[in-house]
Amino acid sequence: MFSQLKHKVYTLSDNFFCLTAPNKSRFPFCNGFLLMGNETILIDTGLDKDTLLAVDKIKRIDTVIFTHSHPDHILNWHLFKDRQIWMPEETPPAITDLHQLGFRFMGTEEKAIYWARLIGDGLGLKPFREPDMRFKDKDIIESGPFRLKAIHAPGHLSDHYCFFEENSQTLITGDIDFSGFGPFYGQPECNIKLFRESIKKVMALPYNQVCASHRSPFKGNATGLFETFLNGFERHSQAILDLLDAPQTVPGLVQKSPIYKDMMPDKRLQETFESGMISKNIALMLETGRVLETDAGFIINDTRFAT
Ligand SMILES: [Zn+2]
Numbered sequence: 001m002f003s004q005l006k007h008k009v010y011t012l013s014d015n016f017f018c019l020t021a022p023n024k025s026r027f028p029f030c031n032g033f034l035l036m037g038n039e040t041i042l043i044d045t046g047l048d049k050d051t052l053l054a055v056d057k058i059k060r061i062d063t064v065i066f067t068h069s070h071p072d073h074i075l076n077w078h079l080f081k082d083r084q085i086w087m088p089e090e091t092p093p094a095i096t097d098l099h100q101l102g103f104r105f106m107g108t109e110e111k112a113i114y115w116a117r118l119i120g121d122g123l124g125l126k127p128f129r130e131p132d133m134r135f136k137d138k139d140i141i142e143s144g145p146f147r148l149k150a151i152h153a154p155g156h157l158s159d160h161y162c163f164f165e166e167n168s169q170t171l172i173t174g175d176i177d178f179s180g181f182g183p184f185y186g187q188p189e190c191n192i193k194l195f196r197e198s199i200k201k202v203m204a205l206p207y208n209q210v211c212a213s214h215r216s217p218f219k220g221n222a223t224g225l226f227e228t229f230l231n232g233f234e235r236h237s238q239a240i241l242d243l244l245d246a247p248q249t250v251p252g253l254v255q256k257s258p259i260y261k262d263m264m265p266d267k268r269l270q271e272t273f274e275s276g277m278i279s280k281n282i283a284l285m286l287e288t289g290r291v292l293e294t295d296a297g298f299i300i301n302d303t304r305f306a307t
Pocket residue numbers: 068070156175
């Protein structure tokens with residue numbers, strides 16, 4: 001059915017597909033999930049335009065649903081602006097204005113301008129329109145044989161959702177994405193504790209296949225994948241602690257780039273996200289007593305090991 005598409009298509013069950021994007025479905029793209037029930041539903045519009053237009057020609061898409069409002073998940077939403085658009089209940093109005101969305105993700109006016117230009121002019125993201133429907137935690141979207149349960153999974157963003165298709169026992173985990181980088185929590189509304197709880201909540205579901213937004217689907221027991229991803233928080237903590245033999249400030253740590261290891265091409269985004277992730281990680285380590293705050297900066301708490 002999808003033989004003319006350039007990128008791989010995985011069949012998840014009858015009339016349920018995972019469509020992949022260029023760049024191995026990594027930023028600025030993500031996988032799209034297509035459910036052809038009584039209506040044709042697409043989850044996330046982060047596929048490239050050619051793929052989206054080709055799919056829509058093969059089977060007209062009636063409804064688009066979003067896992068969350070990061071630009072790589074809503075990228076080409078405007079191709080479907082005349083269809084049903086369903087967003088999470090928690091998605092803020094900032095989505096209708098790129099500058100406001102930039103402020104939400106970057107935290108200052110100046111960086112919001114930079115972000116809006118980068119994502120608007122650079123990637124072609126259009127400001128959203130008001131959605132036709134909002135879904136919330138535990139809502140079930142029924143269409144033909146499908147029963148798609150919305151699962152609020154905050155932490156990565158406040159409006160991050162996973163979906164569980166009950167009949168095929170398919171779990172769509174969005175940006176609980178099992179990447180080697182580990183969890184991303186570098187923006188103001190991100191929350192490590194909620195992120196951890198969300199991962200633990202969805203990994204307990206009775207799935208038989210797991211589909212994340214930026215890698216190919218995985219059949220069978222994915223406990224190892226979930227645990228490795230959860231360990232990413234601790235790996236980030238350790239990378240920070242390794243630098244705290246002497247007191248360090250957050251800007252000083254950001255310059256040393258323990259989390260991104262200077263691998264991100266856009267240094268302005270890297271600094272912003274690294275600063276966010278370091279601050280949140282340290283806040284948690286202060287709470288648990290692994291780090292102390294001194295006048296000169298943060299330092300590892302060695303008193304725990306004193307005899
Ligand atoms: Zn995301």
